[in-house]
Amino acid sequence: MNVLKLFISFLKIGAFSFGGGYAMLPLIRKEIIDVHGWLTTKEFIDILAVVEMTPGPVAINSATFLGYKVAGILGSVAATIAVVLPSIVIILSIAHFLSKVKDSPYITWAFTGIRPVVLGLIASASITVAKDAVIDIKSLILMVILFYLTSFKKLHPILTIVIAGTVGAFIF
Known part of the structure; x- marks a missing residue:
């Protein structure tokens, strides 16, 4: 059951996070610690330390390590696939329609609006980790x-x- 919950949690994280791994950290922390209680704050910070030292994208490394900690190898695979699945679907969809919308001012405006949110998420993650560390x-x-x-x-x-x-x- 934890594997399915992990998959759904990381699918949500992957679908609603913009700006990369550091922007995902507040959502990951909320799901892993606050919603499900799978880890303590100290365990989460320890895993983040390993994730940041390990080569590769922060989001994928986080999903892999946290999935393993919660549900072993199957949890690791489920969380990793779930966190990248929304991006893959979105990128394939965008690639399909890019030629039609690439010059649209609405697309430009949307990404301009997303930038400050990404900065806010990264700042939030930094402050949250700093308070706990x-x-x-x-x-x-x-x-x-x-x-x-x-x-x-x-x-x-x-x-x-x-x-x-x-x-x-x-x-x-």
Whole structure:
């Protein structure tokens, strides 16, 4: 039964998320933690850490790891297929009709309207994860320093992860 619930949950997430994996995180968190209670917030954050370090799209990696955690290999397969299925259907449909609507101002307006929503979803995911991940003053200071180095000093994200893991191993 969990496999079917996983499939339906990730099908909804895939169908109603725009902007990629990070924009999906608030929906994934709500479904996995709030609606179904399959994971705790700590487990979710731990899986996100693995997802972000693993090569590949965040949405697919999230579905794969979370599906496995909830229902094993079958859950992993179901969640992964479900999260990409709406995109595949939409892309095939758009490709079919693209030549007819590509210059339509309505299409341009729709995507212009979606952009701020995507930014809002990504910001929401960042704030939600930060609230759950910042557990004390040390983690807050580490987050602020690494945010500054990544955002303003253009430190490579992989190096940021390595630094965070190394510092975290010593101070926690």
